[in-house]
Amino acid sequence: MEAAMAINVHPSHPRARSMRWILLTVVTGSLVFLVPWIGYLSVSLPSERQVDSWDIAWVGFDFALAAGIGMTAWNAWRRRQVFIPWAMITGTLLVCDAWFDIVLDWNSPDLWFAVLSAGIGELPLAALLFYASWRVLRLTIERAWAMTGHTGPAPRLSRIQLGVTTGWQLPGGLAADGSAARAGSDVQGRTGIDAPYGSRNGVAQRVDAEA
Numbered sequence: 001m002e003a004a005m006a007i008n009v010h011p012s013h014p015r016a017r018s019m020r021w022i023l024l025t026v027v028t029g030s031l032v033f034l035v036p037w038i039g040y041l042s043v044s045l046p047s048e049r050q051v052d053s054w055d056i057a058w059v060g061f062d063f064a065l066a067a068g069i070g071m072t073a074w075n076a077w078r079r080r081q082v083f084i085p086w087a088m089i090t091g092t093l094l095v096c097d098a099w100f101d102i103v104l105d106w107n108s109p110d111l112w113f114a115v116l117s118a119g120i121g122e123l124p125l126a127a128l129l130f131y132a133s134w135r136v137l138r139l140t141i142e143r144a145w146a147m148t149g150h151t152g153p154a155p156r157l158s159r160i161q162l163g164v165t166t167g168w169q170l171p172g173g174l175a176a177d178g179s180a181a182r183a184g185s186d187v188q189g190r191t192g193i194d195a196p197y198g199s200r201n202g203v204a205q206r207v208d209a210e211a
Contacts, residue, residue, distance in 0.1 A: 088130065
């Protein structure tokens with residue numbers, strides 16, 4: 001009998017609550033600061049500027065991009081879950097690479113090459129990485145859903161609460177920890193990932209086969 005691994009982090013746990021408020025404060029504060037900053041830059045920045053470290057900027061960025069692609073490939077070959085954040089990071093860097101290539105070459109003879117490389121290189125690869133990371137995450141959720149004894153479809157990623165492992169209703173009306181399931185905590189409601197339950201079933205085997 002094989003059991004799934006679960007991490008029980010209750011939302012009222014002091015450390016979880018503290019981390020949540022820190023994250024919300026930093027992210028929300030950054031957004032509040034960034035919106036007027038963009039407006040300021042739009043009216044204050046010059047349309048052109050000469051710099052002495054153009055080569056260093058691009059070589060450094062490409063080095064970071066190469067490192068991201070390398071780590072993404074390494075974790076994909078080894079089938080590690082950390083592939084997901086690395087794929088997201090690398091995809092974002094590829095989109096940034098395409099953006100700056102096109103914008104900075106807009107009035108230069110190299111524009112055609114920037115558009116071509118973005119169209120057949122950076123952007124398709126970024127789209128592939130974004131889709132692959134979403135798909136792996138989705139398969140992980142589906143497997144956890146199946147390993148808790150469910151046979152129906154797993155909830156959408158947007159409906160799963162962050163860091164919550166209680167509330168996935170099991171057959172018979174019990175949560176995976178043996179307590180009564182919350183009313184309305186089903187496929188349509190917001191839910192978390194429960195503790196292990198039961199043995200591998202057909203859904204878990206299907207998810208493993210897709211992975």
